[in-house]
Structures are given as structure tokens and as C-alpha cells.
Amino acid sequence: MRPLTVRARATLGASAVVAIALAVASLSLLGLLDANLLHNAEADADAQAAAVAQAAVAGKLDPLLPPTHGADFIQVVSAGGKVLTSSQNLTGRPPIVAQRPSVPGTIRSTWDVGPLGDEHRQRVVQVTTETENGLVTVYAGTSLRDADAADNTTSAALLVGVPLLLLTVAGVTWWVTGRALRPVEAIRAEVAEISDRDLHRRVPVPATHDEIARLAVTMNATLDRLESSGRRQRQFIADASHELRSPITVLRTQLEVALAVPDPTGWPELISGALEDTDRLQQLAADLLLLARIDAAEPVSTEPLDLTELVREAVGKRRGDRVPVRAELAPGVRVSGSSLWLTRVVTNLLDNAQRFAEHSVAVRLAGADGQAVLAVTDDGPGIPPADRERIFERFTRLDDARSRDHGGAGLGLAIARDLALHHHGTLTAEDSPRGARLVLRLPLSPPPEEED
Structure with missing residues (x-):
């Protein structure tokens, strides 16, 4: 009712x-x-x-x-x-009242x-x-x-005037509300006509500067984000398809050559190359799956972590790397997050440094001003200031320092930054006397005795 x-x-x-x-x-x-x-x-x-x-x-x-x-x-x-x-x-x-x-x-x-x-x-x-x-x-x-007589006259006037006044109020309210909601109806009609192929369209913004105008501005901002998200998704699909095409093509060529070569002595080399491309495909598929999980905004399973121990373990597993890693870790740096995902961040930063370092890679961890600061520095060619944001874009390789000759699909730093953002942190490229310096900042968590 x-x-x-x-x-x-x-x-x-x-x-x-x-x-x-x-x-x-x-x-x-x-x-x-x-x-x-x-x-x-x-x-x-x-x-x-x-x-x-x-x-x-x-x-x-x-x-x-x-x-x-x-x-x-x-x-x-x-x-x-x-x-x-x-x-x-x-x-x-007689007396008008009987009682005296x-x-x-x-x-x-x-x-x-x-x-x-x-x-x-x-x-x-x-x-x-x-x-x-x-x-x-x-x-x-x-x-x-x-x-x-005055009561009767006033009552009659009210019986006639009150309903008329109520009808007037209802009519004026209906008319004013209709005019006030007319822009809302225009916004609704425009949004109803926007499909996934018409995300470039925008709703009309009334010149009233009121709540409805702010609603229209917010709606257009949402459409901007949807259009940008759709554009990034299409670009992501195109880049992923391009990245997958190369190893698949090489793998197919190697298998066709192995099938065409009658001499079995050449097969081990061909199979070894095919395995390398298979590993590259497997790693690329894992990276794409992780990016899909991140984009789906899946909740992070957080727990208190000793970031010092986590970084020490990640560095300890790199003893056979091409360039030795020098670590300077402050003790007892604690954060809250997923050990699996934070390990992936540290691993990606070390992979990136190993890929372009010439003689050394330095890892430094400290806690200051309520933040855990992890800096990974290499002595490679470095990152030009104009490209310090581009390197965190997906499938981005710089001409000199990010090529397929070094390996990688241009997803490692993008994944690391997305995981840092999911932990309410930041990942940036900062100035360094030589080479590249990538800095991860995460909010510190209280020590165990203060947690309850």
C-alpha cells in the first residue's frame, strides 16, 4: 500500500x-x-x-x-x-434554579x-x-x-478552506517534486541506454549545482572509471595474446623441426628449447592468473608477519644467482599481510634487480615513522625519471633496460605494485646514484606484546 x-x-x-x-x-x-x-x-x-x-x-x-x-x-x-x-x-x-x-x-x-x-x-x-x-x-x-455564531462561521470556513489548502499543497508538492526529479529521470534514461559498447556516453549535468548535479558528476566519474577499466581490460587481453603468441609460435616451430629432423641426435637441443618456452608459458600463465585474482579484488588473508625473517628467507634462496645479494636487515620489522603475496613482492623485486644488475644487488630493510621500508638497489643501467611510473604498467619494457633478451614479460613490477597496494602500501622507483632503486613501504604492525 x-x-x-x-x-x-x-x-x-x-x-x-x-x-x-x-x-x-x-x-x-x-x-x-x-x-x-x-x-x-x-x-x-x-x-x-x-x-x-x-x-x-x-x-x-x-x-x-x-x-x-x-x-x-x-x-x-x-x-x-x-x-x-x-x-x-x-x-x-418561578425561580430559575430550584436549589437555594x-x-x-x-x-x-x-x-x-x-x-x-x-x-x-x-x-x-x-x-x-x-x-x-x-x-x-x-x-x-x-x-x-x-x-x-462565530464558532459556526469559523468551522464552516475551515471545513471549506482546509481541504482546498491541502489540495493546493499536494498539487504544488507534486509539481515541484516532478520538476526536481526531472533531471534524475534524464540521468536514469541515459544510463539505461548505455551498453558495454557505449561507455563513452555521459549523463547530462544540470546547471543547478545541487545534490542532483553532484549525482550526475559522480555518475560521469563512475562511467569514466568503467570506460578506463574496459580500455585497460581490452589492452590487457591484447598484450596477453601478443605475449602468448611468441612462445607458442617458437614452441610450435621447434616441435615441427624435431618432427622433420630424422636424426635423433638433434632432438635433445630442440626439446631443451621447447622446455624453456614451456616454462616461459607456464610462468606467464601463472602471472596472468595472479593479475586476474588481484583485479577481482579478492580479500587478502592477513596475519602478523616478521618482515625481516621473510626477506631473509627470500634472499637466502638466491645464493646461486648471477649477481650476489648484499642484505642489511633491521631486526623485528613486523607487518600484517599475506606471507605468500609479500614473498612474491620481494621475489619480483629481486628478479628485476638480478635481470639488470652488473656486479651487485643491495637489499635494505628498516622501520621508521610507522612504516616498513624495503629498498632493492642494483648497479645496472637505471631507470630514466620519465619512465619511473611506466615500468609499473603491465607488459611494459623500456627500450634499453626492458627487452625480451633479459627475459620476462613485463609483469613482475606491475604485480609487485598491485600486491603492495592490496597491503595498503606503496611501491615506487626513486633516485639512486647508480642503477635502479625500488622502494616498498608497508604500514608497521604493533609488536606481539601490544597485540590483543
């Missing part, structure tokens, strides 16, 4: 709030109007009753009370129930029907006073016809 559209809900909500406010205001208005008119009528009757009571005390009551302003009728009754005097319209009538008061005082009350048979309410003031002849009670009453 709830309204399905924002426009309908806004209209219903505004109408309900206005209806409640009008109902409270109308009841308050009627109450204040009735109370004010009742007070005025009571004040007039009170004055007349007090004046007649003073005359009774002084013994100056007229046999017939003249008409007075503010009182429709007056009657004076003794303690024994005898009518001493009254206004002309009550001449010859026993003590002096003033009582004010409202009667639904007056002594004169008036259809309107009567406000009656009863004043009992002590005289020489005993207690005397004065009844002075005034009709509330003016109050009733």
Missing part, C-alpha cells in the same frame, strides 16, 4: 504534515475564539450580577429591573425561594438552554450575598449566540 514513487511519497508526506498542522491550528483557533467570547460574555454578566447584589444589600431593589447591557435576564431570589424582582422577560416566572445556596459566594456556569427558551447556550453568573432579610441570590445570564 506504500506509494511506489519518490514523487508520490513526497506529496503524501507533505500533505500529511500540512494536514496535521492545519488540524492543530484549527482546533486551537476554535478554542481560543470560544474562550475569548465566553470570557467577554461572563464579564458582562458578572458586572450586572454584582451591581444588582449591591442594590439588594442596600435595600434598593426595584420591583422591575430595567433592561441592561450585557445581561439577557436577571432574577433575584430570597433564601426561601421567593422571587424578589426580575427583568421584564422573567416577570411572573446556603452560603454567600459567586458561581459561574454555562447552560445549554436558557430560561427564555433560547436555542443558544447561556452563560449564567450566580451571586449570593447576605442582606438584612437573609441570603439573597442574584442570577444574571447572557446568551452565547454571538460565540456560537
Whole structure:
């Protein structure tokens, strides 16, 4: 039963709030109007009753009370129930109240029907006073016809005006909400027409500089990211296909040559080359699978790690490398992350350094300012400042330092940076007196005694 559209809900909500406010205001208005008119009528009757009571005390009551302003009728009754005097319209009538008061005082009350048979309410003031002849009670009453007429007129006006006002509020709210939501509908319609082949299209941005305009800007920014992601995905597929084509072609050629050569003595060399290309294909497939997992934003299984021991183990496995690795590791550098993935980061950095180093590779680990800083430096040709971001792009090789002659598909540093970002860290290429210097920064974790 709830309204399905924002426009309908806004209209219903505004109408309900206005209806409640009008109902409270109308009841308050009627109450204040009735109370004010009742007070005025009571004040007039009170004055007349007090004046007649003073005359009774002084013994100056007229046999017939003249008409007075503010009182429709007056009657004076003794303690024994005898009518001493009254206004002309009550001449010859018995006491209007059967019960006699026993003590002096003033009582004010409202009667639904007056002594004169008036259809309107009567406000009656009863004043009992002590005289020489005993207690005397004065009844002075005034009709509330003016109050009733004002109440009826006001009620009729509210019965007509309140629904009209509610309809006006509902109509204005419906119209204003429709105009406010028109840009949203335009955005929705445009997004509904954008397919995976139309990511270059953008939604219209209204010139209102309000929340809807910011929504349109955010939507266009999202479309920019989607288009960029699609472009990177297509480029990735093209690069991967290109990288796979070369070893597959070479492998096929070697197998065809082995099949065509009748002399078995040449087969070991051909098979050895085929195995090398198979290893290259296997490594490339593993790298592509890891990149796919990273791009899928799979959660990292984190645990407290001693990064010092992890780097020491990774360096210890490189004893047979072409260039010796010199390590300077600060003790007790702890981080949180995946040991498998961080080991892969360190391995990729060492592979990159070994690939281009001439005589030495240096690894330095330290902890400072809440960060673990791992720097891997080689004495190779180095990285030009203009290319220090390009080397982290997938399938990127620099002309002099990144060629197939050195091996590798240009994925190692891209994988290392993506894994560093997944661990809330950074991987950058920084200045070095000679060669390349790659620096990994990861947030430190508290020591074991502080973890709980």
C-alpha cells in the first residue's frame, strides 16, 4: 500500500504534515475564539450580577429591573425561594434554579438552554450575598449566540478552506517534486541506454549545482572509471595474446623441426628449447592468473608477519644467482599481510634487480615513522625519471633496460605494485646514484606484546 514513487511519497508526506498542522491550528483557533467570547460574555454578566447584589444589600431593589447591557435576564431570589424582582422577560416566572445556596459566594456556569427558551447556550453568573432579610441570590445570564455564531462561521470556513489548502499543497508538492526529479529521470534514461559498447556516453549535468548535479558528476566519474577499466581490460587481453603468441609460435616451430629432423641426435637441443618456452608459458600463465585474482579484488588473508625473517628467507634462496645479494636487515620489522603475496613482492623485486644488475644487488630493510621500508638497489643501467611510473604498467619494457633478451614479460613490477597496494602500501622507483632503486613501504604492525 506504500506509494511506489519518490514523487508520490513526497506529496503524501507533505500533505500529511500540512494536514496535521492545519488540524492543530484549527482546533486551537476554535478554542481560543470560544474562550475569548465566553470570557467577554461572563464579564458582562458578572458586572450586572454584582451591581444588582449591591442594590439588594442596600435595600434598593426595584420591583422591575430595567433592561441592561450585557445581561439577557436577571432574577433575584430570597433564601426561601421567593422571587424578589426580575427583568421584564422573567416577570411572573418561578425561580430559575430550584436549589437555594446556603452560603454567600459567586458561581459561574454555562447552560445549554436558557430560561427564555433560547436555542443558544447561556452563560449564567450566580451571586449570593447576605442582606438584612437573609441570603439573597442574584442570577444574571447572557446568551452565547454571538460565540456560537462565530464558532459556526469559523468551522464552516475551515471545513471549506482546509481541504482546498491541502489540495493546493499536494498539487504544488507534486509539481515541484516532478520538476526536481526531472533531471534524475534524464540521468536514469541515459544510463539505461548505455551498453558495454557505449561507455563513452555521459549523463547530462544540470546547471543547478545541487545534490542532483553532484549525482550526475559522480555518475560521469563512475562511467569514466568503467570506460578506463574496459580500455585497460581490452589492452590487457591484447598484450596477453601478443605475449602468448611468441612462445607458442617458437614452441610450435621447434616441435615441427624435431618432427622433420630424422636424426635423433638433434632432438635433445630442440626439446631443451621447447622446455624453456614451456616454462616461459607456464610462468606467464601463472602471472596472468595472479593479475586476474588481484583485479577481482579478492580479500587478502592477513596475519602478523616478521618482515625481516621473510626477506631473509627470500634472499637466502638466491645464493646461486648471477649477481650476489648484499642484505642489511633491521631486526623485528613486523607487518600484517599475506606471507605468500609479500614473498612474491620481494621475489619480483629481486628478479628485476638480478635481470639488470652488473656486479651487485643491495637489499635494505628498516622501520621508521610507522612504516616498513624495503629498498632493492642494483648497479645496472637505471631507470630514466620519465619512465619511473611506466615500468609499473603491465607488459611494459623500456627500450634499453626492458627487452625480451633479459627475459620476462613485463609483469613482475606491475604485480609487485598491485600486491603492495592490496597491503595498503606503496611501491615506487626513486633516485639512486647508480642503477635502479625500488622502494616498498608497508604500514608497521604493533609488536606481539601490544597485540590483543
